[in-house]
Amino acid sequence: MQIGLIGLGKMGLNLALNMLDHGHEVIGYARTRSTVDKAAARGVKGAYSLEELVGQLGLPRLIWLMIPAGKTVDEVIEQLLPLLAPGDIIVDGGNSHYRDTLRRYQFLKEKGIRFADSGTSGGMEGARYGACCMVGAGDELFAYLEPLFKDITVPGGYLHTGPPGSGHYVKMVHNGIEYGMMQAIGEGMEVLAKGPFKLDLKAVAGVWRHGSVIRGWLMDLMESALSKDATLENIKDIAYSSGEGLWTVEEALRLKVPAPVITTALLMRYRSEQEESFATKVIAALRHEFGGHDVARK
Amino acid sequence: MQIGLIGLGKMGLNLALNMLDHGHEVIGYARTRSTVDKAAARGVKGAYSLEELVGQLGLPRLIWLMIPAGKTVDEVIEQLLPLLAPGDIIVDGGNSHYRDTLRRYQFLKEKGIRFADSGTSGGMEGARYGACCMVGAGDELFAYLEPLFKDITVPGGYLHTGPPGSGHYVKMVHNGIEYGMMQAIGEGMEVLAKGPFKLDLKAVAGVWRHGSVIRGWLMDLMESALSKDATLENIKDIAYSSGEGLWTVEEALRLKVPAPVITTALLMRYRSEQEESFATKVIAALRHEFGGHDVARK
């Protein structure tokens, strides 16, 4: 197929190369000229404006967005609209909030533009060599796009989750689970590191990859990370978060689903970003008040 | 009554003054000579050795321990034993683990020494002007000691909780609840501090003291702390813990009582003591592995 790919960052470029590997034609656009140049050097047909991108695509045009969630997506869609014709297709392959996706779907439907959402998992490696795609789309559109999804994913690695929005919904929850799993691994690793035995953490992660109950890709990555830095001494203890963990927590709250582990995992990330915890200062101050407990003063 | 008080620290000295206020005679001992001197200057009869302390007490001797929980209590009991006579009484007014108290009670019973435990709450101010005492003791011993407990507590502020050990048990749980409450206050204060309104935190704590659902002594202390340091800028964000919070969590685990709030409050204190969170480093490293996410490097 012929794909107009907007966004050639870490994920976008890898996905483009993946598409090229499977015989697709990729016309790529990014805001920064040098980013386009870099992609062009790898086989992507470079476009230096949206007009140029759209101009190179046959009807119905297939445009794949691989850009940051939020306003950027709306802005790009606004800029694309005058350039597109009814029947053209936009796939949002990024991590948009599912409610934005629902809204955009309705908006574009009224303009005659078909819209699908693909939650794309598997990291950069997945984007490059075989991702996992959770696709929300109408049946007809999904059928049309299915060959492409089949090509860019690992075997068994794509699913038509349901109507528009459902792909991003499933991806959101996937990431929520990921937050909980990662925090669990982190906590376990810390117990290992501080426990009574002098353990080779990399070797432990390694053996857990093979035959254990908790084997999986995160454990593969754990071994990989520890093979580069056996004690993680070069990593700062700050865990940032993008939106999906928060959105999963918000969705759980909305549904009154008690999700304490995913929520706690998110809150511990927020805690890690704090230079100073005011809540803790309150506790220290209270302890000092009632017990005359020593309080660490600055 | 005549009380031999061992331990003249923050809590012990205040308790001694409290007892003196109510017409009791207090012979006080502490390991450090100057501590005894200081107490002596306030009306306590100083004793510079356990022998001296015991020697000044009429039969049955009443000895009150106000010393750190753990080994110290066992050591002092060991040193006291040869000096005591059957029928003498030891009251452990400190924060001992209730299982240690049960053990000591059995041990002393075999020696003919009567033993009671008093969980003492109310901080230094309570020790000085009226505490809250949770007393574990046999009925007869409690009846004997009751006038003393009546004197050193606020009206309604003492309870015969049950047999030996029960006083410390109830005090342990009291402190567990305290951990949860303090963390809740801390979190709320932080939301106030970072929220969209420029609030006078001291004034808020002040109004909450009067008529609100969450009014109570912790809120009184909150206003007091903020009146000294309106933004807590001089307090470091480290909240230490003594044993009872942990013990409550351990007891809850033993009983399979889900106590997530008390537990989380404890864990957040531990988190505050960490210079570096290894768990967080693991998460940061994993994020970097799969997503090429920026990781803060040292």
Add this chain to the structure above:
Amino acid sequence: MQIGLIGLGKMGLNLALNMLDHGHEVIGYARTRSTVDKAAARGVKGAYSLEELVGQLGLPRLIWLMIPAGKTVDEVIEQLLPLLAPGDIIVDGGNSHYRDTLRRYQFLKEKGIRFADSGTSGGMEGARYGACCMVGAGDELFAYLEPLFKDITVPGGYLHTGPPGSGHYVKMVHNGIEYGMMQAIGEGMEVLAKGPFKLDLKAVAGVWRHGSVIRGWLMDLMESALSKDATLENIKDIAYSSGEGLWTVEEALRLKVPAPVITTALLMRYRSEQEESFATKVIAALRHEFGGHDVARK
């Protein structure tokens, strides 16, 4: 003062009686005729329509809303607007979301109507005999209303928290803290109830009311509840929630304030509302898969 009180439910009626006690004139309206009759029998001047209510008020009219948060407030305001004149005052004394309050303030400002928000704490007893009011309002309006707030609150029990919205904000956080405190008390009580000692829970709550660190109104209520039902055998283990706990959690998430205790308290309430936990079923099913562990089947 002359107050037009809309909403004569549990809180509203008590507040009306409180106002009457202090010499204010209360014209009261409620949707249900019999509710108005009941209030009228206690000294409130009954109004059976908003028109009737507004008609009895002198200029500038002072209207106090004591109605459920959400749409109802907007509806009542919409119905009131044609009846009011510039300079009239609406006080929202309910538990509205602070962002709704900000929106309503702007909306009413454009119409020339003055608007204040009062977060009202202290339960029914507080409403009746002395509440705690957190008031968001412009300075001038607050000065005008202050005598009323002084009358209906306990000494020290009202605060001008800041501009409109701030009263509801502070009240929201107050309730969030309350959630955490209540869960902490619940957990502690359960550890007491299941522990090795046969304790009189009512007596324990009673002694904790006097001189302990965790003394406060919630402990007063704890003793009161246990005095009616010593083992709470007649209470079902479901803890509902109104909005403020959730809003505090949402606000904390928005501000990236880690509030794990308040959040967990909320989630445990949600858990208590569940007839069945799907998350737990997943775990049971997984355990069965890997370990052949017995799984409770229906």
Add this chain to the structure above:
Amino acid sequence: MQIGLIGLGKMGLNLALNMLDHGHEVIGYARTRSTVDKAAARGVKGAYSLEELVGQLGLPRLIWLMIPAGKTVDEVIEQLLPLLAPGDIIVDGGNSHYRDTLRRYQFLKEKGIRFADSGTSGGMEGARYGACCMVGAGDELFAYLEPLFKDITVPGGYLHTGPPGSGHYVKMVHNGIEYGMMQAIGEGMEVLAKGPFKLDLKAVAGVWRHGSVIRGWLMDLMESALSKDATLENIKDIAYSSGEGLWTVEEALRLKVPAPVITTALLMRYRSEQEESFATKVIAALRHEFGGHDVARK
């Protein structure tokens, strides 16, 4: 090798068959005669007493325990001791607490019996076709046993974690991580199940197995469980726990490692076992006290 296997339950029998597949000779003993018969029918040499078991083993005897953790292990060791000779080997392949293992190692060392611990992961399927073994042992003993571990594990699936006790320690933490991961998956699945889209949960678990970040054996099992019961309607929402989750939490507390996710996962299991939550009743009662909130009565 020749292995005397004590315990022929779910894990033990599968492990025996695994050993047989690799050409080892297995003499198997279990307390129940029929259990031995069943194993004998599959190729195990049945022993109907420990004497019979030991009698069939050449020197140095290699005895593998696959029995429930706790007292049973001590009892069996006590019964074995008079039958063994210096240099004989006991491997504890069960889920013993690492501190019991340390104690047993010292005890047996004094008797001249060599002792190793193998944390064995991978469930029944792993035991049968290739497990993951974390082995604590002295270097010499490990070298001696290594060929056996190589045979019964998947490639890469065994590790000499360090000295005795370390195998069970690493396995304990493995299970702690497992608790956190499973709760995260459970929460995510519940958000999917209750969300706005009608999703095929089995299909979602299926796609997540292929290429996603959270792929791994637990997700394989998730799909398998859902393929048997698409909505888990036949599973009761009770998640039991054996010891390792609790031990990981206790160890984390001992080390002051904040492990809120693993801890919360454990507490949610405990919550699921409760017929009634006393903590929740306390909250419901308190709400009723202050707000006159409706309380669900029995």
